[in-house]
Amino acid sequence: MATNGQNGADAATTLGPEFTKEVINSMGPNTDPRLREIMTSLIGHLHDFARDVRLTSDEWLAGVNMINWAGQMSNDKRNxxxxxxxxxxxxxxxxxxxxxxxxxxxxxxxxxxxxxxxxxxxxxxxxxxxxxxxxxxxxxxxxxxxxxxxxxxxxxxxxxxxxxxxxxxxxxxxxxxxxxxxxxxxxxxxxxxxxxxxxxxxxxxxxxxxxxxxxxxxxxxxxxxxxxxxxxxxxxxxxxxxxxxxxxxxxxxxxxxxxxxxxxxxxxxxxxxxxxxxxxxxxxxxxxxxxxxxxxx
Amino acid sequence: MATNGQNGADAATTLGPEFTKEVINSMGPNTDPRLREIMTSLIGHLHDFARDVRLTSDEWLAGVNMINWAGQMSNDKRNxxxxxxxxxxxxxxxxxxxxxxxxxxxxxxxxxxxxxxxxxxxxxxxxxxxxxxxxxxxxxxxxxxxxxxxxxxxxxxxxxxxxxxxxxxxxxxxxxxxxxxxxxxxxxxxxxxxxxxxxxxxxxxxxxxxxxxxxxxxxxxxxxxxxxxxxxxxxxxxxxxxxxxxxxxxxxxxxxxxxxxxxxxxxxxxxxxxxxxxxxxxxxxxxxxxxxxxxxx
Structure with a gap:
């Protein structure tokens, strides 16, 4: 659960490092060790990025649309x-x-x-x-x-x-x-x-x-x-x-x-x-x- | 140009912080200030992620394939x-x-x-x-x-x-x-x-x-x-x-x-x-x- 209030110093969000730890810790025991290493770093950097720039929902959604558009344009002739x-x-x-x-x-x-x-x-x-x-x-x-x-x-x-x-x-x-x-x-x-x-x-x-x-x-x-x-x-x-x-x-x-x-x-x-x-x-x-x-x- | 040899201490790659700075500095003067702030942070975090876990080309390509697949499955009923x-x-x-x-x-x-x-x-x-x-x-x-x-x-x-x-x-x-x-x-x-x-x-x-x-x-x-x-x-x-x-x-x-x-x-x-x-x-x-x-x- 997204517990909050534990990082009162950061006014940008109630979801601080504890939240990031919760997402990382959701990986189960049968996760491949290399994948766990990669996802732990990726989740940490993505969350830090969002907090660093105080990314808004609209800005994030623009990024999601960009990613979906990239996939839709990709085929055997372009990537x-x-x-x-x-x-x-x-x-x-x-x-x-x-x-x-x-x-x-x-x-x-x-x-x-x-x-x-x-x-x-x-x-x-x-x-x-x-x-x-x-x-x-x-x-x-x-x-x-x-x-x-x-x-x-x-x-x-x-x-x-x-x-x-x-x-x-x-x-x-x-x-x-x-x-x-x-x-x-x-x-x-x-x-x-x-x-x-x-x-x-x-x-x-x-x-x-x-x-x-x-x-x-x-x-x-x-x-x-x-x-x-x-x-x-x-x-x-x-x-x-x-x-x-x-x-x-x-x-x-x-x-x-x-x-x-x-x-x-x-x-x-x-x-x-x-x-x-x-x-x-x-x-x-x-x-x-x-x-x-x-x-x- | 990807100048190297300036970070001999990091054996993981010849492309250290100088390379990241080069990518960030490629943004031109007409970049929207908020977009510049977002992209500066995003590029920094993505590069640090790749260096932190020593991400290989094959692992990166698996991620690219995942992103393209996400776009290809997205439509007006799912995202x-x-x-x-x-x-x-x-x-x-x-x-x-x-x-x-x-x-x-x-x-x-x-x-x-x-x-x-x-x-x-x-x-x-x-x-x-x-x-x-x-x-x-x-x-x-x-x-x-x-x-x-x-x-x-x-x-x-x-x-x-x-x-x-x-x-x-x-x-x-x-x-x-x-x-x-x-x-x-x-x-x-x-x-x-x-x-x-x-x-x-x-x-x-x-x-x-x-x-x-x-x-x-x-x-x-x-x-x-x-x-x-x-x-x-x-x-x-x-x-x-x-x-x-x-x-x-x-x-x-x-x-x-x-x-x-x-x-x-x-x-x-x-x-x-x-x-x-x-x-x-x-x-x-x-x-x-x-x-x-x-x-x-």
Whole structure:
């Protein structure tokens, strides 16, 4: 029962820390210990938030409506619940926590960045040196991306590493968002050779805004923020015996590098596209090496 | 940009308080001041929560899926986003904050409780002494509810107060959830007479569980909690010049009084149903007076 009157000092509400304890203590003995840890912290922080700002019923209901709207707009092509978290920095934060925990023993690793909502499991495997653009738009600039995957600790090249690559087209859309792009356009999986090398042609990436029609967009407008993600390429790298890496690399010349609207940029993930001479297939060259951490034995 | 390395002491993540500040500072100059206050606190608490429990990407994504599912199940007959907040005590807390702020100057008021998702604006006005049950189930026990609405400070009776009353049937369903109940069953609006009196026949309320098929139910199961709300009657009281009151009264004999799954019970809202003699229309009597606070001039 919501007993009151025990925190007369706080005039904002009769429901003080005793009330929060009551909600937490309602969890039964068969609650999974990790879930109990998470819910104890979540309930405490939510209640403290409400008390700190003296959140009113109307303000809370506006938040509930936002959450319900996010779910109603989400489907297999978009995820507005995720996007709301992203614009508040939550996906970048939990990504960093997860990767930091997984790689605590190692250093010198390639940094992680968020997966985002546009990954697909079903990338086709392509030969090194081939292109992921089956449908190159007129305003695109092509780039040749290449490098090596190595063990971060020893420098040993890692053969047979799988690198999933994906990127948006110049209109800011991933193929599953865009009826005008071919299925699986701007996606591919590459396997490193004996010396850990991979290579592919892709678009030099371009900045794009988040979708303008959902609750995340409404929140961005209310917070007087811009909608743009800096130009980036996603990848996910897997080698048996090593921690999986999910990350993004960012064009260091992009004007949104310093203020990504989903806060995914880390300084070490900014890369330089250099002019490429004598290749009719690409005007830019990007060399990028990937350093993975071994699993603990 | 997510600058790191500035909080070496915290091994859980490279994204410490500086990162949180960056997200908060992304709000532009045209942000409404109250929204800025709310979002600053919300972002801080969400980030602290993630760092406190070292929330992983998979755990976060399970939360996102829960939120999206809540939206997808919500419609004009149910509100799962609200229900998730309710089982975490959030609606009771913000209701109390709101009512406390509105009535700070007064004391001796009838306590507030949450509105819940089943209120309807379109209650019919009924005469005092009539029944709200147009469809009484066989297992119901009828009660005669009556009392006075007064000014909490002066004791003056308040005439022409509007009292909206609503309750669930004995199967635990409100009429809009239940195709077998008549439209507007177990709802009514009553107007107090010159002496502030109201009276009506209703069901002696019975405990009921929350819906078992949504994300709120899944969370309750995961937290090893029961699903029940104690037996209660809702009402909303309006008189010009007085603070609106939204509350619920609870049968003090109900076994769930001490552990309402949405934490809405306050001790002063527990009431006693007494045996009623000589009235063929009701076997229980409930006298309940309502004390309202005047608006500040």
């Amino acid at each position: 507005e619940g995720q996007l709301i978290c992203d614009i508040l920095g939550m996906e970048s934060l939990v990504d960093d926590i997860t990767y930091t925990a997984a790689t605590k023993a190692s250093s010198n690793l390639t940094a992680s960045a968020i997966l985002g909502p546009f990954y697909r499991e079903d990338h086709p495997v392509l030969k090194n040196g081939s292109t992921i653009s089956s449908d190159t738009p007129k305003d695109a600039q092509m780039a040749y991306m290449h490098g090596r995957v190595t063990d971060a600790a020893t420098g040993k090249p890692l053969a047979n590493a799988e690198i999933d690559v994906w990127q948006a087209s110049t209109n800011g859309l991933y193929e599953q968002q865009d009826p005008d792009q071919k299925d699986l356009n701007l996606r591919g999986k590459f396997i490193t050779d004996e010396e850990g090398r991979y290579s592919l042609y892709c678009l030099r990436p371009t900045a794009y805004p988040l979708p303008p029609d959902g609750p995340a967009a409404q929140m961005l407008r209310a917070m007087d923020r811009h909608f743009y993600r800096p130009a980036h390429i996603h990848f996910l790298v897997r080698v048996p015996g090593y921690k999986q890496l999910v990350t993004q690399i960012f064009d260091r010349d992009c004007k949104y590098l310093e203020n990504d609207t989903v806060f995914a940029v880390k300084p070490e993930l900014a890369v330089e596209f250099k002019p490429r001479k004598g290749d009719p297939k690409a005007e830019w060259d990007l060399e990028y090496d990937i350093k993975l951490g071994a699993m603990e034995a | 799962e986003g609200q229900l998730i907040c309710d089982i975490l005590g959030m609606e009771s807390l913000v209701d109390d904050i709101t009512y406390t702020a509105a009535t700070k100057a007064s004391s001796n008021l009838t306590a507030s409780a949450i509105l819940g998702p089943f209120y309807r604006e379109d209650h019919p006005v009924l005469k005092n002494g009539s029944t709200i049950s147009s469809d009484t189930p066989k297992d119901a026990q009828m009660a005669y509810m009556h009392g006075r609405v007064t000014d909490a400070a002066t004791g003056k009776p308040l005439a022409n107060a509007e009292i909206d009353v609503w309750q669930a049937s004995t199967n635990g369903l409100y009429e809009q959830q239940d195709p077998d109940q008549k439209d507007l069953n177990l709802r009514g609006k009553f107007i107090t007479d010159e002496e502030g009196r109201y009276s009506l026949y209703c069901l002696r309320p019975t405990a009921y569980p929350l819906p078992p098929d949504g994300p709120a139910a899944q969370m309750l199961r995961a937290m090893d909690r029961h699903f029940y709300r104690p037996a209660h009657i809702h009402f909303l009281v309006r008189v010009p010049g007085y603070k609106q009151l939204v509350t619920q009264i609870f049968d003090r004999d109900c076994k769930y009084l001490e552990n309402d799954t949405v934490f809405a019970v306050k001790p002063e809202l527990a009431v006693e149903f007494k045996p009623r003699k000589g009235d063929p229309k009701a076997e229980w009597d409930l006298e309940y007076d309502i004390k309202l606070g005047a608006m500040e001039a």
